[in-house]
Amino acid sequence: MSCRPSSQTKLPESEFVYKEFQNPDRDRAMTGTFQQGFAWGAATAAYQIEGAWDEDGKGASIWDTFSHHEGNIYGNHNGDIACDSYHKIYQDVELMKQLGLTHYRFSISWPRILPDGTSKTINQAGIDYYRELIDALLEANIKPMVTLYHWDLPQALQDIGGWENDMIVVYFNQYADVCFREFGDKVKLWITFNEPSEFIKEGYETGCLAPGLKHQGTSVYRVAHNVLLSHGTAWRTYDNKYRASQKGMVGICLVCNWAIPYSNSKEDVDATERFIMFMFGWFANPIFGSGDYPEAMKQQVMMKSREQGLTSSRLPDFNEEEKSLILGTMDFLGLNYYTTKRVRHLASPTYPASLDADQDLHCTYDDDWPTSGSTWLRPVPWGFRELLRWVKNKYNNPPIYITENGFSDPNLESEGYPNLDDICRSKYIRSHINELLKAYIMDDVDIRGYMTWSLTDNFEWCDGYSSKFGLYHVDFTDPSRPRTPKTSVKTYRQIVKDNGFL
Numbered sequence: 001m002s003c004r005p006s007s008q009t010k011l012p013e014s015e016f017v018y019k020e021f022q023n024p025d026r027d028r029a030m031t032g033t034f035q036q037g038f039a040w041g042a043a044t045a046a047y048q049i050e051g052a053w054d055e056d057g058k059g060a061s062i063w064d065t066f067s068h069h070e071g072n073i074y075g076n077h078n079g080d081i082a083c084d085s086y087h088k089i090y091q092d093v094e095l096m097k098q099l100g101l102t103h104y105r106f107s108i109s110w111p112r113i114l115p116d117g118t119s120k121t122i123n124q125a126g127i128d129y130y131r132e133l134i135d136a137l138l139e140a141n142i143k144p145m146v147t148l149y150h151w152d153l154p155q156a157l158q159d160i161g162g163w164e165n166d167m168i169v170v171y172f173n174q175y176a177d178v179c180f181r182e183f184g185d186k187v188k189l190w191i192t193f194n195e196p197s198e199f200i201k202e203g204y205e206t207g208c209l210a211p212g213l214k215h216q217g218t219s220v221y222r223v224a225h226n227v228l229l230s231h232g233t234a235w236r237t238y239d240n241k242y243r244a245s246q247k248g249m250v251g252i253c254l255v256c257n258w259a260i261p262y263s264n265s266k267e268d269v270d271a272t273e274r275f276i277m278f279m280f281g282w283f284a285n286p287i288f289g290s291g292d293y294p295e296a297m298k299q300q301v302m303m304k305s306r307e308q309g310l311t312s313s314r315l316p317d318f319n320e321e322e323k324s325l326i327l328g329t330m331d332f333l334g335l336n337y338y339t340t341k342r343v344r345h346l347a348s349p350t351y352p353a354s355l356d357a358d359q360d361l362h363c364t365y366d367d368d369w370p371t372s373g374s375t376w377l378r379p380v381p382w383g384f385r386e387l388l389r390w391v392k393n394k395y396n397n398p399p400i401y402i403t404e405n406g407f408s409d410p411n412l413e414s415e416g417y418p419n420l421d422d423i424c425r426s427k428y429i430r431s432h433i434n435e436l437l438k439a440y441i442m443d444d445v446d447i448r449g450y451m452t453w454s455l456t457d458n459f460e461w462c463d464g465y466s467s468k469f470g471l472y473h474v475d476f477t478d479p480s481r482p483r484t485p486k487t488s489v490k491t492y493r494q495i496v497k498d499n500g501f502l
């Protein structure tokens with residue numbers, strides 16, 4: 001049941017609207033609430049918060065290897081200790097209670113429970129750790145939403161080719177099966193993969209993320225193919241073996257920027273469509289769209305491959321069996337939204353072949369869009385609603401959980417003081433959730449919940465600890481890693497309490 005808004009202008013507009021965006025019809029804040037039972041959460045990922053990288057029988061992950069290699073991460077930071085969340089279950093749950101959360105999205109570290117990646121050896125201490133966390137959450141009336149793969153592949157599997165090795169489908173399924181069996185009595189919301197487009201591109205082509213490979217042009221597509229097969233296989237394992245007794249849901253988490261064309265030219269409009277298809281449709285279409293890779297993507301990679309003298313496309317084909325394995329394997333879509341881009345057509349050189357070059361486009365931001373601590377993140381709240389509307393119309397109104405949405409502070413700590421008064425984050429959260437409310441109330445998008453990224457400051461991949469996304473500040477120079485609420489805690493707590501905007 002949704003509560004329809006009584007007025008659209010009751011809230012002080014200035015609080016909501018970025019001064020950069022002054023389109024009153026579009027940007028005016030609205031009052032109203034989400035349906036009863038709406039999921040309010042925060043999200044984290046194992047490698048970014050847990051620490052205890054080699055404790056209690058955990059195997060090494062590709063992130064342990066990558067971050068221990070000098071020069072890969074800002075300041076040579078690593079996740080050896082991170083927020084030390086492995087030892088701070090109750091402290092972290094306390095933070096969630098302060099926020100009034102109903103859900104917590106976290107990920108399982110694959111090598112913590114299967115040290116060599118396979119189900120040959122199960123590390124009981126790892127299982128116990130996640131059981132304790134899940135019990136502590138349930139005790140606090142907070143439901144777990146669990147991501148199976150948030151980028152920390154067991155190093156032992158990378159040693160035999162990682163996601164490039166077709167056998168990974170079998171290993172991922174073993175891992176998923178163990179998780180469903182061990183935790184599925186209490187976990188009802190599962191996510192197979194977090195942001196595959198990102199870990200594939202940055203891990204296998206640019207080399208910015210683990211495993212740091214620079215296999216340009218073909219590898220990304222083969223890896224994505226294996227990720228899609230792994231997702232479909234794991235979903236079917238749940239469906240066949242566990243769904244009837246456990247009654248949970250399994251989804252996937254895809255990131256998508258909203259994108260608008262640089263001009264009204266057909267070339268720019270087509271480039272914008274391509275941008276979204278290469279980022280989102282790549283995974284969405286085979287799983288809950290046409291059952292195949294997007295046409296725009298197939299044509300583009302074929303054309304580029306021909307120019308490069310190849311006889312077939314670098315983008316693999318699905319056979320019929322694979323298509324039907326993957327299509328329909330989604331109980332909900334986990335959607336991560338951070339920013340919007342402006343896109344124009346730009347023909348890329350034929351060589352070297354790469355995922356970027358295959359797209360023939362260039363992305364920019366408008367100069368007057370506000371900035372954040374990350375070069376890639378410009379807050380554009382209205383883009384969030386546009387994206388949701390587009391997903392609804394294009395993919396037949398799937399159930400959606402917002403599994404990430406958040407803002408990085410400019411890092412003031414280097415100047416000697418933590419930035420606890422994060423008014424920019426407060427503004428980001430309020431404006432984005434307000435756009436979400438509009439999508440729910442005015443556009444009838446099937447939105448089930450919202451998870452902010454992130455509960456605490458944490459290890460932000462190649463930026464190490466220099467980039468801060470947390471609602472709670474963590475002092476990484478103090479061995480006890482104290483957590484301190486920022487101003488945005490109050491902001492988010494109020495929205496959660498009101499189930500929207502009263």
Ligand code: NOJ
Pocket residue numbers: 045048194195404453460461469
């Ligand atoms: C995407 C990723 O899922 C998460 O791990 C990362 O920290 C945030 N977005 C912010 O970059």
